[in-house]
Amino acid sequence: MRAAFVDNNRQDMDTLISMITKYSNNSFNITSYDIYLNGESFLSEFSTNKYDIVFLDIFMDKLTGVDVAFELRKTDKNVQIVFCTTSNEFATESYQVDAFYYLVKPFSDSNIQNLIHKLSSFDFELSQFITLPGGIKIYPRNIIYTEYENHKIIIYQKDGNNPCFRMSQHQWEEMICNYSYIVNCFKGVIVNLYEVESKTDNSFSMSNGETLPISRRNIKDINTIYSDFLFQKLRKDMLK
Structure with a gap:
């Protein structure tokens, strides 16, 4: 905290x-x-x-x-x-x-x-939301992953509502990556670790069935972040 x-x-x-x-x-x-x-x-x-x-x-x-x-x-x-x-x-x-x-x-x-x-x-995480361009509010915990394509950010969410808006990847990272469970896993791809079903050495399998690549260059840091996330999540679950 x-x-x-x-x-x-x-x-x-x-x-x-x-x-x-x-x-x-x-x-x-x-x-x-x-x-x-x-x-x-x-x-x-x-x-x-x-x-x-x-x-x-x-x-x-x-x-x-x-x-x-x-x-x-x-x-x-x-x-x-x-x-x-x-x-x-x-x-x-x-x-x-x-x-x-x-x-x-x-x-x-x-x-x-x-x-x-x-x-x-x-539950602080569930209550947190951000405001997108145009005034649209989203909850980071509702995100599965985001993708940068043609100068636009596409947000894939658990509720099926996938907003798309114009913003640079750098600006989006500054807005969303302050949350410890949100990770930039590959160029232009950001994942919500709560929505990771499984992980291999080079990819994440997400809750919506998508397989997303993990950057080889940052694999060590991502492994550490993911391991820390799983440990903290386990501790929370045990305390419920």
């Missing part, structure tokens, strides 16, 4: 990180995080799909946490927002930006544990 902590009170931030680390479990675990001491520095480095969850203090100098939340929601509808504050007066605004949770300072063990419980039962 990739997280960002935004708070102008470093002591409060360190306390929150320590408590979340203490109560994290196999279902919810922050693997990497960044720290920002104000909303301006966070927004200057923020990009769509960079984080899975953002912890935002509401009372900060200049931009408040609510201001920051409205700004990030303009480009990222998927990231989960947790507000941190000494008061609940902004509860209405938290609904407007689809906040996941509201942590009241000083943080209590019970409040943090309740947050972790909710996060543990929430």
Whole structure:
């Protein structure tokens, strides 16, 4: 889980990180995080799909946490927002930006544990979507594979709806390959590892019956990514 902590009170931030680390479990675990001491520095480095969850203090100098939340929601509808504050007066605004949770300072063990419980039962991957040119929304988990042909991207999906749009492969990779289960396996071909039925030394067999080649040049890296994916998927399945 990739997280960002935004708070102008470093002591409060360190306390929150320590408590979340203490109560994290196999279902919810922050693997990497960044720290920002104000909303301006966070927004200057923020990009769509960079984080899975953002912890935002509401009372900060200049931009408040609510201001920051409205700004990030303009480009990222998927990231989960947790507000941190000494008061609940902004509860209405938290609904407007689809906040996941509201942590009241000083943080209590019970409040943090309740947050972790909710996060543990929430499937982040299934809720994430991206917006294509023309305003079409798709869920990356619904993708089987994508193909670049004649300056267009074709997306083959599990529901049979296969949108096609004009975009360079490089631009598409920057948009879609932030998801750990999405892999560029061959020139112009990107696969969703959840939809791989089987794998040989040089190809993936997909859930829709297609066989897709694996680049010889990147075979070692792809093998490592696929092995890590299978391990993480097995761990998730065991915890269900």
